[in-house]
Amino acid sequence: MGKPRPREAEWLAPHHHTGRAHPSRSSLLLLWTLLNCSVGGSAQGPGEWTPWGSWTRCSSSCGQGLSVRSRHCIWLPGEELCSGDSHEYRLCQLPDCPPGAMPFRDLQCALYNGRPVLGTQKTYQWVPFHGAPNQCDLNCLAEGHAFYHSFGRVLDGTPCSRGARELCVAGRCLSAGCDGLLGSDAREDHCGRCGGTNDSCLLVQRVFRDAGAFAGYWNVTLIPEGARHVRVAHRSRNHLALMGFDGRYVLNGNWAVSPPGTYEAAGTRVVYTRAPGPEETLRAAGPTSQDLLLQVLLQEPNPGIEFEFWLPRELYGPFQAQAQALGWSLRQPQPREVERQPPEPPAAPAANPSWTPHSTPDPCPPCSDTRGRAHRLLHYCGSDFVFRARVLGRLRQARETRYEVRVQLIYKNLSPLRALEYVWALSHCPCPLLDLHREYLLAAQRLISLDGTQDRLLLPHAGYARPWTPAEDSRVRVAARQCPV
Missing domain, CATH: 2.60.120.830 (Jelly Rolls)
Structure with missing residues (x-):
């Protein structure tokens, strides 16, 4: 990763033999003379790198490892060495190691088991020691003893520490940039592009x-x-x-x-x-x-x-x-309509106490009793929405009844509810019938038309619609805990 060492460069001096085919000695001497004479014998800039070689096989047979490629510097007398690195290292990721496989550092320490060290014939069993200053030294602890020994550098591709993604290369702990090269400072920008500038x-x-x-x-x-x-x-x-x-x-x-x-x-x-x-x-x-x-x-x-x-x-x-x-659900806002009520009769004259106001009988038959724990639990668990609401308006039509309600407290909702909602009952005479200006606990279902143009809250016939009381509120909360997950 540092400057190339002299042995990594090829100095094409007149008497240097590389073992490869090259121009004749006289041609090289002539070229060297011309280059030096043209500038009065001064140094000519850096040499040139050969193309990168192929990446080596991964240093590990499983898990994370290291791959390397190299190049050589071609330079002439009087030239500077090439600038840059002669080796590049990148991460290689293989399938995870099987359970119980010996980690790479453990294996390197184990190679010294039973071998005499420290100038004596005494032998030890060695395991990795992770408390030493240099993570890329092969520091091994003698089992059963209170000392460790450094056997030099770990092999390239050894993780710097347990579970770390950084690897040791030539005695240095290096992390990989987003380009996969170890020691690279390339980083992803906020857009996820390696080396980008956040412009995409x-x-x-x-x-x-x-x-x-x-x-x-x-x-x-x-x-x-x-x-x-x-x-x-x-x-x-x-x-x-x-x-x-x-x-x-x-x-x-x-x-x-x-x-x-x-x-x-x-x-x-x-x-x-x-x-x-x-x-x-x-x-x-x-x-x-x-x-x-x-x-x-x-x-x-x-x-x-x-x-x-x-x-x-x-x-x-x-x-x-x-x-x-x-911000707007599929239930589009509609003009508020309130069922017209007959005008209140004028106050009865005091002189005629037998006068009674005229009342219009409700043509709908009475609803059956739907109270009980089983009924509450059935509709709570099977509904998409359970909420407390005040009835603001009611509009009866030929085949359905529409209530305008103000949502006050939500116990269960499949999707968000607005403060003002419409609740529909598919009958001119719904059961139960909701009274204006009263508060109810309602269990509703979501009904979407086949063409997707209507999204309604449906109050099922004989469904759950109880006048709100503190006791009923408590019962609803108990029902919520009893629904199957």
């Missing part, structure tokens, strides 16, 4: 400040396929949640807080940390192989969620379009 990607860096209108899951951003160097951070009692493209949560989903640690998602490792501050962070090196949806589980007002990632330039436009669409 863009930094997406924003702060999500939506405070949310209810406790539950809220979309923060789409982390698209191809994102690198993802970082998300916030300081609050809220929790970051990550959902895969298949709708399954990677962490902090289904109202359960995941432990800090490393999670596999979209072809990369996501490192999730939670400090007692409270502070949460998500980090992933990427690139992501699939889209990920970043959400926040709100428990208090959102003070701001910082997120950033690097994205290839060609993917930035599609990401912008997806991110803008992410």
Whole structure:
């Protein structure tokens, strides 16, 4: 890796024989004379390298090893030696070694087992010693004794330490650059290009400040396929949640807080940390192989969620379009309509106490009783959404009834809910019938039309719709723990 040694160069002096075919002695003398006379005998610049030779076989038969190639310097008297390295080393990766295989350093120490050392006839069994200053010396500990001995340098390609990717080359511990060459300082830029200058990607860096209108899951951003160097951070009692493209949560989903640690998602490792501050962070090196949806589980007002990632330039436009669409679910907003109620009758005159207001009888028959633990558990576990909501409006049509509700608390959701939603019942006389301005616990299913133009929350006939009470709230939370995973 340093300057070539004289033996690595070929000095083509008149009486030097290389064993290869070369011009005649007289021709070389003439060439040497002409070159020296043309400049008055002064030195002529550096010599020239021969082309690189082929890469050698990997130094290891399994796992990580070393491959080397070399070149030679051709120089004439009066010239300087070639600048640069005469050898290049690169990593080579073979299939993992079988369990129980002896590590390379252990094998080198074991070669001295039973051989007399230290000028005596006494022999020892040797194992690697990793506490010595120079990692690339073959330092071996005598088993059963409190001393170690250095047998010189380890062989090239020996890992510097246990589990390290750095390898020893000529007594030096070298790491590989992104080009695979040991000792190279080539590094990937944020775009993933070796030796690049970050000009093929863009930094997406924003702060999500939506405070949310209810406790539950809220979309923060789409982390698209191809994102690198993802970082998300916030300081609050809220929790970051990550959902895969298949709708399954990677962490902090289904109202359960995941432990800090490393999670596999979209072809990369996501490192999730939670400090007692409270502070949460998500980090992933990427690139992501699939889209990920970043959400926040709100428990208090959102003070701001910082997120950033690097994205290839060609993917930035599609990401912008997806991110803008992410804020609106497929349930498009519709004009608010409230079922018209008959006008309240004027106050009855005091002189006519027998007057009673006219009332229009409800043509729908009464609903059957659907109370009970089994009914609650059946609909909670089989539903896509369970939430607490206040009924704001009701519109009866020929074949269906539409409720406008304000979502107040979410117990279970397959996808994000807005603060104002429509819930549909496929009947003019739905059961149970929801009263205006009352709060209910509702279990709904997601119903998407075949052409994909309608995405509705469906309240099944005789489904779960109970007036909210603290006792019913407690029963729902118990049901959530009893659903099969």
